[in-house]
Amino acid sequence: METVVLLTLTGLGLAALYFLVASGLSLVFGLADVLNFAHGLFLGVGAYATWWAAGNLPGAGPDGFGFVVAVAVGVAAGTLVAVLVELVLIRPLYSRTIEQVLVTVGLSLAGVALLQATWGADARPFPRPDWTREVTGVLGAQVPNGGLLLIIAAVLVLGAILAFLRWTRYGLVIRAGVENREMVTALGIDVRKAFTLVFAIGGAAAALAGALGGVYFGTVSPGQGGSLLIFAFIVVVIGGMGSVVGSAYAAVAVGLLQQFVNYYGTSGLGDICVVGLLAAVLLLRPQGIAGKVATA
Amino acid sequence: MTEPILSVEDLSVRIAGLHILQGVSFTVAPTGVTVLLGRNGVGKTTTLRAVVGLTPRNGEVRGAIRMGAQSLLARPTHRLVRGGLGYVPEDRCVFAGLTVAENLRLAERRDTSPAYDKVYALFPELDRRGRQRAGSLSGGQQQMLAIGRVLLNDNRLLLVDEPTKGLAPKVVTEVAEVLERVADSVPVLLVEQNLAVVRRLARDAVVLAVGKVAWTGGARDLLLETALTRSLLGVGSAEVHH
Numbered sequence: 024m025e026t027v028v029l030l031t032l033t034g035l036g037l038a039a040l041y042f043l044v045a046s047g048l049s050l051v052f053g054l055a056d057v058l059n060f061a062h063g064l065f066l067g068v069g070a071y072a073t074w075w076a077a078g079n080l081p082g083a084g085p086d087g088f089g090f091v092v093a094v095a096v097g098v099a100a101g102t103l104v105a106v107l108v109e110l111v112l113i114r115p116l117y118s119r120t121i122e123q124v125l126v127t128v129g130l131s132l133a134g135v136a137l138l139q140a141t142w143g144a145d146a147r148p149f150p151r152p153d154w155t156r157e158v159t160g161v162l163g164a165q166v167p168n169g170g171l172l173l174i175i176a177a178v179l180v181l182g183a184i185l186a187f188l189r190w191t192r193y194g195l196v197i198r199a200g201v202e203n204r205e206m207v208t209a210l211g212i213d214v215r216k217a218f219t220l221v222f223a224i225g226g227a228a229a230a231l232a233g234a235l236g237g238v239y240f241g242t243v244s245p246g247q248g249g250s251l252l253i254f255a256f257i258v259v260v261i262g263g264m265g266s267v268v269g270s271a272y273a274a275v276a277v278g279l280l281q282q283f284v285n286y287y288g289t290s291g292l293g294d295i296c297v298v299g300l301l302a303a304v305l306l307l308r309p310q311g312i313a314g315k316v317a318t319a
Numbered sequence: 320m321t322e323p324i325l326s327v328e329d330l331s332v333r334i335a336g337l338h339i340l341q342g343v344s345f346t347v348a349p350t351g352v353t354v355l356l357g358r359n360g361v362g363k364t365t366t367l368r369a370v371v372g373l374t375p376r377n378g379e380v381r382g383a384i385r386m387g388a389q390s391l392l393a394r395p396t397h398r399l400v401r402g403g404l405g406y407v408p409e410d411r412c413v414f415a416g417l418t419v420a421e422n423l424r425l426a427e428r429r430d431t432s433p434a435y436d437k438v439y440a441l442f443p444e445l446d447r448r449g450r451q452r453a454g455s456l457s458g459g460q461q462q463m464l465a466i467g468r469v470l471l472n473d474n475r476l477l478l479v480d481e482p483t484k485g486l487a488p489k490v491v492t493e494v495a496e497v498l499e500r501v502a503d504s505v506p507v508l509l510v511e512q513n514l515a516v517v518r519r520l521a522r523d524a525v526v527l528a529v530g531k532v533a534w535t536g537g538a539r540d541l542l543l544e545t546a547l548t549r550s551l552l553g554v555g556s557a558e559v560h561h
């Protein structure tokens with residue numbers, strides 16, 4: 024029983040990480056048809072900016088309010104980089120898929136290389152409040168607080184994104200644009216502003232994943248974003264391009280599957296099962312769990 | 320003769336290597352309905368889309384398109400629409416996942432107040448069904464929504480592509496009535512296959528054939544000449560007098 028609870032909650036922690044990365048990826052793809060391979064870079068920027076701020080920025084630190092400031096700096100940095108990437112590199116290349124893939128793949132490689140050149144290839148200990156290293160007893164299981172923090176953050180981000188999509192003007196434009204971008208422009212709306220906005224939202228969520236993932240794993244390394252990105256892409260495809268709720272369901276499915284199979288089967292089998300799940304969804308329901316709808 | 324609201328000169332459109340429009344020229348009068356006719360696949364939709372700047376990226380547009388004194392070519396679609404060009408696409412293209420009210424709200428603009436009174440007076444159904452998902456509306460209701468959202472703002476010219484396509488005869492009449500009222504205040508360039516609707520609404524007609532304009536003149540004159548109508552549109556006189 025304890026093991027099942029522990030596996031469920033750590034699986035959900037992993038799912039939270041996937042969701043934070045996948046939600047932005049999914050919106051960007053759903054709205055702008057951009058496969059953004061540089062999305063992992065936003066995560067890396069968030070992680071390193073948090074790490075740097077906690078050690079160097081006055082007012083920020085590894086504890087208490089200082090840690091909140093450090094994470095805020097990380098999220099701000101990730102958002103800024105995402106917006107710059109959209110404006111400078113993606114915008115001139117809309118509807119040129121091959122070029123976009125090349126540019127974003129190149130950018131993510133260059134980004135990792137830059138992080139490596141600046142702070143080294145090795146994993147570095149991540150500054151984190153002491154309580155995140157401790158565990159909380161849930162139904163007899165000893166669950167790491169860092170994982171619980173991730174779950175809470177992901178639920179809050181999910182709620183915030185849904186509220187934004189549901190109740191704001193830009194949310195309406197994004198939902199409509201995911202359905203039919205051309206028709207949005209035919210109503211007199213400059214849909215490119217919404218593109219920049221979804222990049223910003225995606226960048227912020229990924230950067231938060233970077234910061235809180237650093238807390239969870241206890242370390243930060245340049246390649247972290249890349250490996251997460253693969254699973255995030257799988258989550259996006261399973262959940263349905265453009266669907267935030269679909270991404271949430273898919274993230275939970277993938278996180279739990281991975282955790283349970285890796286524990287009860289052999290380690291690594293869980294990853295293979297995830298690819299199997301992807302194949303099954305693609306065969307049975309190619310539009311993903313939720314299809315191409317931004318809300319449901 | 321008054322100045323036309325829209326003039327299309329030597330318009331040529333190539334898409335994916337196909338030369339779809341090969342030098343199309345016509346004008347649209349500043350009042351009333353001008354109908355654009357032609358057999359299926361002749362390029363009517365392509366013409367409207369070129370006017371509103373929606374030619375696909377792999378397409379190439381040449382020639383001149385002017386609304387009033389202003390050149391429309393190479394301007395982004397959202398600017399053209401904000402400048403008073405209303406577009407009701409073929410197949411309606413309402414946002415199926417949004418509610419009726421959300422579909423309308425999307426068309427609102429910051430700088431002007433939306434004419435909900437006018438739209439709800441024309442289409443009371445849209446008011447009643449505000450919370451219904453647009454995807455679950457009937458074809459006729461979707462067409463009302465597609466027209467209604469364009470009428471929320473003031474337009475200098477409306478482009479309406481086959482508004483009666485696939486609708487039941489009774490609904491066709493309703494849509495035609497609405498367009499008739501709309502055309503009292505704003506000029507319309509209409510693509511329409513239903514000749515009864517054409518006869519009712521259109522004053523001027525432009526007929527396309529094989530990528531060029533084959534005939535222009537009064538809509539009535541065209542419909543009276545059954546042989547001409549048959550050869551240009553491929554329909555019989557029975558249909559004309561239907």
Ligand SMILES: Nc1ncnc2c1ncn2[C@@H]1O[C@H](COP(=O)(O)OP(=O)(O)OP(=O)(O)O)[C@@H](O)[C@H]1O
Nearest residue numbers: 334335337339358359360361362363364365366375
């Ligand atoms: N994006 C595109 N790519 C390739 N060919 C296209 C494209 N759009 C239109 N065409 C072709 O251009 C021609 C004209 O199409 P268009 O839709 O303008 O015709 P239409 O007169 O509106 O026909 P209908 O009465 O059936 O609506 C057709 O042969 C069509 O196949």
Ligand SMILES: [Mg+2]
Nearest residue numbers: 363364365409
């Ligand atoms: Mg057509």
